[in-house]
Amino acid sequence: MTSTIRSLLQKGSSRLRDSKVRKFDRDARILLCLALEKDKVFILAYPEFEVSLKTERKYISFIKRRAAGEPIQYITGKQPFWTTEILVGKGCLIPRPETEVLVEEALVLAKGMKAPVIADLGCGSGAILKAISESRGDCRLVGIEKSAEALRWARRNLSMYPNVTLIRGDFFKAPETGKLDLILSNPPYLSVKEFDSLPLEIKGFEPKDALLAEDPMEPYRAIAKFAEKNLKKGGYLIVEMGSEQARRHRAFRTLSPSLELCRFRKDLGGRTRVSVLQRK
Numbered sequence: 001m002t003s004t005i006r007s008l009l010q011k012g013s014s015r016l017r018d019s020k021v022r023k024f025d026r027d028a029r030i031l032l033c034l035a036l037e038k039d040k041v042f043i044l045a046y047p048e049f050e051v052s053l054k055t056e057r058k059y060i061s062f063i064k065r066r067a068a069g070e071p072i073q074y075i076t077g078k079q080p081f082w083t084t085e086i087l088v089g090k091g092c093l094i095p096r097p098e099t100e101v102l103v104e105e106a107l108v109l110a111k112g113m114k115a116p117v118i119a120d121l122g123c124g125s126g127a128i129l130k131a132i133s134e135s136r137g138d139c140r141l142v143g144i145e146k147s148a149e150a151l152r153w154a155r156r157n158l159s160m161y162p163n164v165t166l167i168r169g170d171f172f173k174a175p176e177t178g179k180l181d182l183i184l185s186n187p188p189y190l191s192v193k194e195f196d197s198l199p200l201e202i203k204g205f206e207p208k209d210a211l212l213a214e215d216p217m218e219p220y221r222a223i224a225k226f227a228e229k230n231l232k233k234g235g236y237l238i239v240e241m242g243s244e245q246a247r248r249h250r251a252f253r254t255l256s257p258s259l260e261l262c263r264f265r266k267d268l269g270g271r272t273r274v275s276v277l278q279r280k
């Protein structure tokens with residue numbers, strides 16, 4: 001018997017619910033849209049539409065992946081971020097909405113600058129670089145990333161942007177980039193305890209090196225060294241942080257004698273999320 005949209009949604013949704021997927025109805029719908037190559041309106045408008053066996057098999061394979069804990073974004077291959085969409089998959093961190101606070105802060109500070117030169121340390125998928133590039137076509141951007149796999153995603157996302165240079169490198173080694181107006185970074189910042197308590201969906205699928213910092217302040221000290229070398233006088237360093245760093249917020253005052261702490265910014269959940277420092 002041929003399956004319909006209605007029956008497949010019911011089947012997928014109950015399989016996901018049994019596997020403890022939180023938004024089981026939503027995810028079943030998204031995955032059916034993906035398998036059918038149709039939008040949500042079509043799914044809602046034609047519940048009795050008969051689905052081909054080939055499409056049904058594709059849908060069931062998506063449902064199985066999701067039921068095994070794989071993030072929905074790795075299955076659909078994309079994640080909305082800022083005003084754009086980022087291609088994602090195994091090997092790169094899925095950009096988080098909290099990181100938009102960093103983008104917002106960077107765009108505010110770049111407002112008074114003419115053709116600013118901006119670096120993103122640990123650029124991952126390239127989400128921050130793409131968001132900035134879309135809003136400020138006149139900047140020159142440099143992305144530095146240690147992971148070859150993540151860098152491949154950044155290249156996919158940024159191939160259309162001639163103003164962006166991507167470099168495979170380690171910001172702990174403070175490579176020389178030339179003078180920068182802004183340095184941005186969302187480094188790995190979770191403590192071992194925080195990492196261990198992550199759900200399987202994150203811990204089992206997203207790259208550990210993108211998330212975990214054994215010493216929670218170490219990446220920030222390395223970024224400060226990089227800034228001492230490469231940031232113009234009066235330029236800004238904008239970094240994302242987690243709760244461990246927020247707890248140690250005083251450490252941002254003494255990261256480097258040449259950096260002055262300007263302010264912290266909270267995310268929409270009210271958590272201290274971003275720190276802004278200026279090169280003296």
Ligand SMILES: C[S@@+](CC[C@H](N)C(=O)[O-])C[C@H]1O[C@@H](n2cnc3c(N)ncnc32)[C@H](O)[C@@H]1O
Nearest residue numbers: 095122123124145146147170171186187188210
């Ligand atoms: C939290 S993710 C941020 C990714 C992306 N910027 C975003 O906001 O979605 C941190 C990224 O930094 C990279 N990374 C970690 N340590 C690094 C290092 N020492 N040098 C360069 N990149 C590093 C990781 O591979 C990962 O892609």
